[in-house]
Amino acid sequence: MSEGRERKQGEVVSMAERLRSTKPILRDEFITMAHGSGGKATHTLIEALFVEVFRNPLLEMLDDQAVFSIDGHPGPRIAFTTDSFVVSPIFFPGGDIGKLAVNGTINDLTVSGAEPLYLSASFILEEGFPVDNLRRVASSMAEACAEAGVAIVTGDTKVVNRGKADGLFINTAGVGVIRRPVDISAGNAKPGDKVILSGNIGDHGMAIMIARGGIDLEADIASDTAPLSALVKAMLEVTTEVHCLKDATRGGVVSVLNEIARHSDVAIVIDEASVPVRNEVRAACEILGIDPLHVANEGKLVAVVDRGVGEDVLVAMRQHPYGQHAEIIGEVTEEPKGRVLLHTPFGGTRVMDMLVGDPLPRIC
Amino acid sequence: MSEGRERKQGEVVSMAERLRSTKPILRDEFITMAHGSGGKATHTLIEALFVEVFRNPLLEMLDDQAVFSIDGHPGPRIAFTTDSFVVSPIFFPGGDIGKLAVNGTINDLTVSGAEPLYLSASFILEEGFPVDNLRRVASSMAEACAEAGVAIVTGDTKVVNRGKADGLFINTAGVGVIRRPVDISAGNAKPGDKVILSGNIGDHGMAIMIARGGIDLEADIASDTAPLSALVKAMLEVTTEVHCLKDATRGGVVSVLNEIARHSDVAIVIDEASVPVRNEVRAACEILGIDPLHVANEGKLVAVVDRGVGEDVLVAMRQHPYGQHAEIIGEVTEEPKGRVLLHTPFGGTRVMDMLVGDPLPRIC
Numbered sequence: 001m002s003e004g005r006e007r008k009q010g011e012v013v014s015m016a017e018r019l020r021s022t023k024p025i026l027r028d029e030f031i032t033m034a035h036g037s038g039g040k041a042t043h044t045l046i047e048a049l050f051v052e053v054f055r056n057p058l059l060e061m062l063d064d065q066a067v068f069s070i071d072g073h074p075g076p077r078i079a080f081t082t083d084s085f086v087v088s089p090i091f092f093p094g095g096d097i098g099k100l101a102v103n104g105t106i107n108d109l110t111v112s113g114a115e116p117l118y119l120s121a122s123f124i125l126e127e128g129f130p131v132d133n134l135r136r137v138a139s140s141m142a143e144a145c146a147e148a149g150v151a152i153v154t155g156d157t158k159v160v161n162r163g164k165a166d167g168l169f170i171n172t173a174g175v176g177v178i179r180r181p182v183d184i185s186a187g188n189a190k191p192g193d194k195v196i197l198s199g200n201i202g203d204h205g206m207a208i209m210i211a212r213g214g215i216d217l218e219a220d221i222a223s224d225t226a227p228l229s230a231l232v233k234a235m236l237e238v239t240t241e242v243h244c245l246k247d248a249t250r251g252g253v254v255s256v257l258n259e260i261a262r263h264s265d266v267a268i269v270i271d272e273a274s275v276p277v278r279n280e281v282r283a284a285c286e287i288l289g290i291d292p293l294h295v296a297n298e299g300k301l302v303a304v305v306d307r308g309v310g311e312d313v314l315v316a317m318r319q320h321p322y323g324q325h326a327e328i329i330g331e332v333t334e335e336p337k338g339r340v341l342l343h344t345p346f347g348g349t350r351v352m353d354m355l356v357g358d359p360l361p362r363i364c
Numbered sequence: 365m366s367e368g369r370e371r372k373q374g375e376v377v378s379m380a381e382r383l384r385s386t387k388p389i390l391r392d393e394f395i396t397m398a399h400g401s402g403g404k405a406t407h408t409l410i411e412a413l414f415v416e417v418f419r420n421p422l423l424e425m426l427d428d429q430a431v432f433s434i435d436g437h438p439g440p441r442i443a444f445t446t447d448s449f450v451v452s453p454i455f456f457p458g459g460d461i462g463k464l465a466v467n468g469t470i471n472d473l474t475v476s477g478a479e480p481l482y483l484s485a486s487f488i489l490e491e492g493f494p495v496d497n498l499r500r501v502a503s504s505m506a507e508a509c510a511e512a513g514v515a516i517v518t519g520d521t522k523v524v525n526r527g528k529a530d531g532l533f534i535n536t537a538g539v540g541v542i543r544r545p546v547d548i549s550a551g552n553a554k555p556g557d558k559v560i561l562s563g564n565i566g567d568h569g570m571a572i573m574i575a576r577g578g579i580d581l582e583a584d585i586a587s588d589t590a591p592l593s594a595l596v597k598a599m600l601e602v603t604t605e606v607h608c609l610k611d612a613t614r615g616g617v618v619s620v621l622n623e624i625a626r627h628s629d630v631a632i633v634i635d636e637a638s639v640p641v642r643n644e645v646r647a648a649c650e651i652l653g654i655d656p657l658h659v660a661n662e663g664k665l666v667a668v669v670d671r672g673v674g675e676d677v678l679v680a681m682r683q684h685p686y687g688q689h690a691e692i693i694g695e696v697t698e699e700p701k702g703r704v705l706l707h708t709p710f711g712g713t714r715v716m717d718m719l720v721g722d723p724l725p726r727i728c
Binding site for chain 2: 042070083131151154156163173179
């Protein structure tokens, strides 16, 4: 390893130190659904258990992917990521667990500035699962790969006894290549930066809730699952001054903004009126009593960019199908450090913290 | 991509064609435990469904890892692999699911000739799983990483409702680097080559069976789970004429030999008397009526090497703790193509085919 993030060893350690000083303590004796929510309980489990035990500088970056060079070669840096998918139900409007598994890992590579190249696919199947459903999921994965120009090059299949899984779980890992001189990380936001959201939020979470029969609504809401690699490529053609990129999945936009605020030791101030939400989604969220900012998306990203390029990046994003509803929703400020503030349309301001657990479990 | 396996595009296609001509048809309507066995049913599922749908030259190699170069850079080639682990019970003599998950992925990288560098770790947890057990598993993963000099650099955590998983499933993926001018693949065995087994077989499978209470035996048998990277490094310091390497996990040594015979379009003839098996393991296998050659190992490999270097490689292996019981167990012949033959101590010869299913499910 020779370049990229490793150059900033001191900085990495200081961020790790900063997080350690405020590190949550894991008090739970048993795993609860909240630990899988993407909210506070998940972050506590990760920081107080996994990062403590596995400790190394790349993991301590706490980004959605690790970035490294091989043997100090002057070639491009490599991004590497993984995600398991346990969504229920496995088929839903707009996609299925397979499409989600491919796009999710593509997006985790993409938000490091990498071009996704190769994926792995590992299946945990429950005895009795219909082979036709497996074929349908695999076909959907192949289509998603074709759209993004990636290939599934290695895999694994395990079967567990009936009643010991829930039909089908999929893990994908991915390898991508960072060709541009970018340095994108949740720790890189700076006061004055603009915060851009790539489009309407909450569609994925609400589509799953409706598919599950958990909400009595006839709304026409489909998951937004999509590969964001072409959108990010268009953004990076405008500027390399993209400081943070995160896809807003579990825990929604609020979790992503809180991670950035905490890791960058800054505040983020959002203008609620500028956050794009479709009417059907807003209505569904109101029925469930959930803020759309807490709801999972599978094809939306938050970008923190230098203030000087905010408008140019926005224009480029809006020319892309997956960015046509992009908006600048706020900016980064010095204080109060580590906090996300929301200006409401009624002139108020409130702190938007991560939820402890998830109002919508098994969303991905 | 520029070098290594890609140079042999024609050869890859011809192997894919050869497999296609004998390709099994998937007739099952539902997934059964046999599809996860590592035997014939698993290979049918992989070849008739996943390879059909995901089709690409790297996947069609059907090795335990994909090998590629990045952007045609003249730097070292990259190996990439994944495995999910669903072993039951998760703690057993000689290890646990975490140690298995780290060593398994290290070994899948290692058998391409790669030096393992970075792993991902993804956890699917069942609601109610004890946090202390998770900490114990994670610590065991960290120890296994330290022994092999690899780091877990990225991860994921999902939680499913009580009754929708079996405590804990782990996926690891891995990235390694191939620095030597080797070309190791199940398709590279040549008539005359020597077949080497790195040590005593059957320990892992029998340790799991005893831990499960599935066999009424007080034998002192522990899993052989171990990282084989240092052993393979020692072998490759002797010669680059290592043609095939496979760790003999699910399906045992017989599955590995059949894969090599089929992919290389050769026969493999094994001398049963030369296969090292510990007495306790042989006794346990006899009680269960299973041939040790069908039982899973987690720290043993099969190597097919040029006949001229067979003895030198064996000597190097025996100097290593994980290769001290290595033996030359047979050789590669022209005919009967695609078959594995076993010479018994009584002067007979029989065909050793893969089993359709697994006598010992959820072994890894």
